[in-house]
Amino acid sequence: MNKTLNYFCENYTSNTLAGTSVQSYFTPQGKLAAYAFYKPFLAGEFDYSFLFTNTVDSTYSDGSLTKCNDPCGEWKIFDCKVIICNDVNAALNGSYDKSKEFVLTFRGSPEKKVLPNETFYTDSAKLNVTENEYICIKTVFEGKNIPCHIENKILTYIDDGNGVKADKYVPLPSMIGVKRHVKKKIAFWGDSITQGIGCKEDSYAHYTAVCAEILGNEYSFWNLGIGFGRAADAATNGAWADKVKTCDTVIVCFGVNDLYKIGDYEKIKTSYDRIIGILKGKRVIFQTIPPFDYPDNLCEIYLKLNDYIRKELSKKVYAVFDETPYLSDSENPFAAKYGGHPDEIGCKLWGERLADFLRDKI
Incomplete structure (x- = not known):
């Protein structure tokens, strides 16, 4: 039984139709910034929390890289933000409305050290997202064997310091959670x-x-x-x-x-x-x-x-x-x-x- 997962799901429920559970893992070179753009299922103002898991859910390809239930590695989140936007390029180049940027925390801290097989989630944040807006999650991270969904179908990008480019090797939440009945x-x-x-x-x-x-x-x-x-x-x-x-x-x-x-x-x-x-x-x-x-x-x-x-x-x-x-x-x-x-x-x-x-x- 995963008590952290069960507690989270007793209080939050999914608010996107995209699937970004843990397919495999990757090891980047140095510190990177990742961007992930989600469309909400139900627009409006809700208390949001983002659930992350650090265990591989299913076997990737022939299993030579990762298998189901493999632990992901130790990694660190240095900074995590939500940007509410309707323009992907604006979020990527920093020209978005700064009043729609929200810092996410983990038990009050902007940083989070992640351990193998850990389940964790962000502190609650009240967000108002309209039907035409994205929930962009920007994560600055570093580490080894970081969970990812290589075949995800959302818009995902990496900034390695030499410009932003499309990339599927990014850490992603398993659930975009909201509090609603x-x-x-x-x-x-x-x-x-x-x-x-x-x-x-x-x-x-x-x-x-x-x-x-x-x-x-x-x-x-x-x-x-x-x-x-x-x-x-x-x-x-x-x-x-x-x-x-x-x-x-x-x-x-x-x-x-x-x-x-x-x-x-x-x-x-x-x-x-x-x-x-x-x-x-x-x-x-x-x-x-x-x-x-x-x-x-x-x-x-x-x-x-x-x-x-x-x-x-x-x-x-x-x-x-x-x-x-x-x-x-x-x-x-x-x-x-x-x-x-x-x-x-x-x-x-x-x-x-x-x-x-x-x-x-x-």
């Missing part, structure tokens, strides 16, 4: 498709965002999708699962990476069953595995796993949503009509159909 806290738990890869950067057009916007801001949504994420990672009941378990309703979509990296029907099925056990007491909606232009050697197991989800797993969860009729090619069920990582058109269709399905189930 919601009917239900909903988690999307999955891989890169859930996280948003396939749609343009900063578009917030991925299927989970489309679905959330339709269901509305009476709910909060925590995007816990991560590129290369596997059911096998989720089934370890580690750092990633700890985050998911703070929510009331969990929408699960795993299988693509398990097929490619594991490829064993019984092992993947066992991971699914373990996930259901981990989420005992939660309202769980499982999704079938989406099409991904699978090679011939994976087609049979793909069909077999989806058949298991529809016929057997459906008896163990609250509901199962089958998105394959909307995403598959009518002549080839293994082919992804809108791409393995669905584009904006495919995500719009998926998100709309999922929202319709969930209306009376969340």
Whole structure:
């Protein structure tokens, strides 16, 4: 049990549809400044706090760099600010309205020494963000094995003293938290498709965002999708699962990476069953595995796993949503009509159909 995480999530709930949980880590050369731009799910004035975790949530690529539950390293935050802005370039070049800059602190200190596996968060800050504004988090940091989300789909930049440039190797909060009452806290738990890869950067057009916007801001949504994420990672009941378990309703979509990296029907099925056990007491909606232009050697197991989800797993969860009729090619069920990582058109269709399905189930 992560007491710090649970305490935070009892008081704050997610206020963005972007997914920036911990995918891997990196070691920079010297002290750097990072910029990360988030769009809020619900505009307005709220007490904000930003949650950080220092453990890898899911296995990156083939696991040679980092695996799920690997501890990140020791690093230090020297300064952390929020800039509320509608102009990214203004935030990067310093020409923004200084009245919309807010210093973030950690238990009253502007600095924070971070330890391996630590969970921590900023002190509360009252921020008023309009619909057309970004929450820009500027962090000055240094250290080794610093958590990051290499495939994040938000706007991120690094200033190494020789100018600002786009860069994905930046420390990011796992949650943009706000204090507000919601009917239900909903988690999307999955891989890169859930996280948003396939749609343009900063578009917030991925299927989970489309679905959330339709269901509305009476709910909060925590995007816990991560590129290369596997059911096998989720089934370890580690750092990633700890985050998911703070929510009331969990929408699960795993299988693509398990097929490619594991490829064993019984092992993947066992991971699914373990996930259901981990989420005992939660309202769980499982999704079938989406099409991904699978090679011939994976087609049979793909069909077999989806058949298991529809016929057997459906008896163990609250509901199962089958998105394959909307995403598959009518002549080839293994082919992804809108791409393995669905584009904006495919995500719009998926998100709309999922929202319709969930209306009376969340």
